[in-house]
Amino acid sequence: MPQIKILVTNQKGGVGKSTLSANLAGYLSLEKKLSVSFIDFDKQSTSYNLIKKYSDHQIAPHKAGLIYQQNSNLTLLEARSIMRTRSGQSDVVIADLTWTFGLPDTFLLDFDIVIVPSSNSVVEVASTEIFLLEYYQKNSIKFNLKRQYVIVTPSRIDADNLSNLEFEGLRFIETCSVGPVVYRIPHINEFITKGFLCHSDNPVVSENFLEFGDFVYQKIEQKITESQESKRVEIVNKSVDRQNYENYFKGLPQVDAASRVRPVIASSIEKAPKSTLLDLIPAFLRKK
Ligand SMILES: Nc1ncnc2c1ncn2[C@@H]1O[C@H](COP(=O)(O)OP(=O)(O)OP(=O)(O)O)[C@@H](O)[C@H]1O
Numbered sequence: 215m216p217q218i219k220i221l222v223t224n225q226k227g228g229v230g231k232s233t234l235s236a237n238l239a240g241y242l243s244l245e246k247k248l249s250v251s252f253i254d255f256d257k258q259s260t261s262y263n264l265i266k267k268y269s270d271h272q273i274a275p276h277k278a279g280l281i282y283q284q285n286s287n288l289t290l291l292e293a294r295s296i297m298r299t300r301s302g303q304s305d306v307v308i309a310d311l312t313w314t315f316g317l318p319d320t321f322l323l324d325f326d327i328v329i330v331p332s333s334n335s336v337v338e339v340a341s342t343e344i345f346l347l348e349y350y351q352k353n354s355i356k357f358n359l360k361r362q363y364v365i366v367t368p369s370r371i372d373a374d375n376l377s378n379l380e381f382e383g384l385r386f387i388e389t390c391s392v393g394p395v396v397y398r399i400p401h402i403n404e405f406i407t408k409g410f411l412c413h414s415d416n417p418v419v420s421e422n423f424l425e426f427g428d429f430v431y432q433k434i435e436q437k438i439t440e441s442q443e444s445k446r447v448e449i450v451n452k453s454v455d456r457q458n459y460e461n462y463f464k465g466l467p468q469v470d471a472a473s474r475v476r477p478v479i480a481s482s483i484e485k486a487p488k489s490t491l492l493d494l495i496p497a498f499l500r501k502k
Pocket residue numbers: 226227228229230231232233234256260312369370371396397398399400402403
């Protein structure tokens with residue numbers, strides 16, 4: 215399978231990035247038997263320490279606290295070099311990173327799937343929308359070409375407060391979805407000291423993390439299918455080129471370029487909804 219790169223990020227602290235990323239690694243390793251490399255870009259190494267705490271897995275965790283320099287392109291080069299050298303041959307690479315504007319947002323484009331945990335407070339929903347819309351606005355061509363998947367994950371949500379889970383402002387981005395809610399776990403330390411949450415002996419906790427993991431796994435499968443389809447079509451195109459070459463020397467007519475099978479990626483871009491300027495304004499700022 216092609217290696218799938220997943221980034222768990224948000225500029226907001228304490229939203230559950232490390233808990234989600236480490237437990238996603240646990241789910242993919244234990245439940246789906248995938249080989250997983252894990253890169254913790256945050257200096258406090260929370261997710262690295264969580265993974266190190268358990269022994270029932272084959273995950274390769276790496277500590278790689280980024281140093282933010284004045285010239286942020288150096289940080290970008292450093293982050294990319296860490297991704298290249300630490301990803302190994304694993305099926306999936308998961309990176310945990312607190313987003314900062316010290317890093318150019320082109321780094322986000324290096325990933326197949328970006329998971330953005332967010333609470334459902336009005337302020338945080340708005341700041342998550344602004345973060346993603348700014349990124350999309352600046353990079354929409356590459357974003358659409360890559361068909362990057364963005365999964366907004368409502369995280370640490372109180373079961374009795376299930377409001378503001380729509381993230382309306384992001385609806386027009388075809389490959390953006392709101393994933394399953396990850397509920398607030400009271401006394402979470404009692405659970406995370408024992409092992410990955412998808413294998414918790416509390417069925418409510420394990421079910422919630424299995425649901426989150428299953429959702430991400432579906433997206434991984436979709437990404438793999440898409441990359442295989444676009445490869446298959448590329449090969450077809452190449453053989454048509456060769457046919458033209460042979461026809462030329464035999465004096466036969468050439469194959470009309472318009473009748474060639476077109477790469478899947480091109481047709482999916484055509485399907486993408488056309489965004490209007492209004493779409494790029496966060497929902498809470500639009501006039502009702
Ligand atoms: N679903 C949850 N229910 C209850 N507590 C949670 C949940 N997810 C995370 N926490 C707790 O919230 C705190 C912050 O979580 P975590 O470290 O995963 O967030 P973070 O976004 O990585 O934070 P930071 O910005 O500091 O890196 C931790 O104490 C963690 O145990």
